[in-house]
Amino acid sequence: MTNVAQAFVPGHITGFFTSNPDPDPTKAGSRGGGLALTEGVTVTARPAEEPRAVLNGDPVEMEAVDRVLDALEAPAEIRGVTDLPLGSGFGVSGGMALGAALSVNEAFDRRLSVNELVTIAHGAEVQAGTGLGDVVAQARGGVPIRLEPGGPQDNDLDEIPARRRIEYHVLGELETPEVLGGDTDALTEAGKQALSTVVGEPTLETFMRASRRFSRESGLLTEEVRRVIEDVTEAGGTAAMAMLGQTVFALDDGLSAAGYDPEVAAIHPGGATLEPAPDP
Amino acid sequence: MTNVAQAFVPGHITGFFTSNPDPDPTKAGSRGGGLALTEGVTVTARPAEEPRAVLNGDPVEMEAVDRVLDALEAPAEIRGVTDLPLGSGFGVSGGMALGAALSVNEAFDRRLSVNELVTIAHGAEVQAGTGLGDVVAQARGGVPIRLEPGGPQDNDLDEIPARRRIEYHVLGELETPEVLGGDTDALTEAGKQALSTVVGEPTLETFMRASRRFSRESGLLTEEVRRVIEDVTEAGGTAAMAMLGQTVFALDDGLSAAGYDPEVAAIHPGGATLEPAPDP
Helix, strand or coil: CCHHHHHEEEEEEEEEEEEECCCCCCCCEEEEEEEHHHEEEEEEEECCCCCCEEECCCCECCCCCCHHHHCCCEEEEEEEEEEHHHHHHHHHHHHHHHHHHHHHHHHHCCCCCCCHHHHHHHHHHHHCCCCCHHHHHHHHHCCCEECCCCCCCCCCEEECCCCEEEEEEEEECCHHHHHCCCCHHHHHHHHHHHHHHHHHCHHHHHHHHHHHHHHHHCCCCCCCHHHHHHHHCCCCEEEEEEEECECCCCCCCHHHCCCCCEEEEEECCCEEEECCCCCC | CCCCCCEEEEEEEEEEEEEECCCCCCCEEEEEEEEEEEEEEEEEECCCCCEEEEECEEEEEHHHHHHHHHHHCCCEEECCCCCCCCCCCCCHHHHHHHHHHHHHHHHHCCCCCHHHHHHHHHHEEEEEEHCCCCCHHHHHHHCCEEEEECCCCCEEEECCCCCCCEEEEEEEEECCHHHHHHHHHHHHHHHHHHHHHHCCCCHHHHHHHHHHHHHHCCCCCCCCHHHHHHHHCCCCCCCCEEECCEEEEEEEEEEHHCCCCCCEEEEEECCEECCCCCCC
């Protein structure tokens, strides 16, 4: 048994979502739709004197990771490495939480199932207030459609069958806890309508259209993001806003064709997974 | 929109299973556990004068594929390429059915969701009598544990978190329809016990032990397979029988260490997926 284990968690862009609070954090969460990305977070776990988290070499305070380590009773050091920007709607905190759960289970021989580990990571994210649906979406991969809120015991997932190049362009950060802590009624109503549209026609094009409409109707669309989306549309492409971030994502070469210099990734076909153990 | 689309479906080794008939083929199926393999079936779909299936260059008669094309109202040519052996417990027919559903949906712009496509392929396999649980397991990937029978609307999956080298050695074929058509009470009882064991401790080692016990208690273990499994055990490894085939699979280098010359693969981390379109 090795004492070091590694997991990869794809990034996740949310196109639209609802907010569904519940006193039980494993039942709380959101409905919605998003894209798992080939860019993600690589997480290693190893025994340590006391629990700590490191992201791209710097010590970080991540409540969701602390909660995962607490639930698994593991004084581990969690090291995450990612090229994704933080606080811009890519699910980095969900990736750290889920990656910690998978790698700690392996390194500390906790013998839990994937559903149990996803439930722990999802509940930790919800309690930390840093995400509602990223973890279950990142566990699934592809283009996950979250039909019901909550962890694996309660939610119900479907998926749009698609593999495509995805471009993204980050304008700035949005504070997730701030948005989720406010009045979310309009947001949830807009999210339900978007979900209904995508369930009726589960294609990427419909997903993008529903996401654009959600960003307007939820009131989350910023002026700066709106202008970039319009540029892409005028150049013949299709783009939308990543929730929750000041980030625009586009299918194929939508942003490049509009003259931007975007980051390039693709839809990641699978979900979070253990990786072969790294050198200790 | 391209007229040619391609999908990859991982192979699937079943370790243990139950048989759960139902008049509705989307509810019929099996509980059980298995391993998705990095070796699989690559399937392309393209429009044709009339429906036909080709496997490794040879025309084949596959009722499950015919049923998928019928359900999707698509006169497609389905071409499968695989290094996996047929009729030896690797889910090649399930792979052809699921690969056909995914690739036809894309090539013919049918706009169905992944759950809908998996349901069609699962029902087609069950009606053809060639499989009970491969399709849903191949859609999931990893080390899927099927807690309930049926397609995605009815079943309930969990997964053992694991990535490992897998070796396999094929001794001969077993006829799936023949086994599944007979008295399956003892088999189903043994399958339930194996499932309960693995749910209690979801590790690969427990999965292998439960699979070995299932092969004995179900009456499916052949003398030839038993001898190979013993050879692996004596060499310090862990092996079991692939259902339904005269096939032995082992963790890590179990078969090589026992002096066999096995095929080598690994656990496939994700499920079936579209691939970038091939050259027409």
